[in-house]
Amino acid sequence: MYLQKQDEIDTLPTPEERLNRLAELNVLAQVKNIYQTSIMRKAMHEQKAPAVHGWVLDIHTGLIKDLNVLTEQWHFYPSCLLTEIPMMTVAKVKSTDEVAGCCCHEALEIR
Numbered sequence: 255m256y257l258q259k260q261d262e263i264d265t266l267p268t269p270e271e272r273l274n275r276l277a278e279l280n281v282l283a284q285v286k287n288i289y290q291t292s293i294m295r296k297a298m299h300e301q302k303a304p305a306v307h308g309w310v311l312d313i314h315t316g317l318i319k320d321l322n323v324l325t326e327q328w329h330f331y332p333s334c335l336l337t338e339i340p341m342m343t344v345a346k347v348k349s350t351d352e353v354a355g356c357c358c359h360e361a362l363e364i365r
Contacts (some may be wrong), residue, residue, distance in 0.1 A: 273326060274310075281308045285323045288327050 259279050266272045285308045288294055297303040308323035313354060 255283060274312075278310055278319075281310055281321060282323060284308075285325065289325060 256276055257270035259276075263272050263275055263279075267273055285306055288306055289298075290299065294303060306323070306325055310319045311317075312319060
């Protein structure tokens, strides 16, 4: 995560602020990862997805900081696992002459 956001993190003045920002970025990434799981995709498809929050605990104050992650942007991407795909016709290759290795073939449909 640090390498992806190095420019942003390195501009912060103190090591504590840099570490806190890195923790926040990690939480944001993990919320997005939750939305990419097959279980969450299925729940979203069935419109039964739970609300997921991105929170960071400040260990000095004991307060929880809500990162206000907007998860609606991930609700609308259909998963290929949930999409019905029509069955494709499989073709069986049959040689048109009796010569082994001949490149002349005729396709037969199998249903």
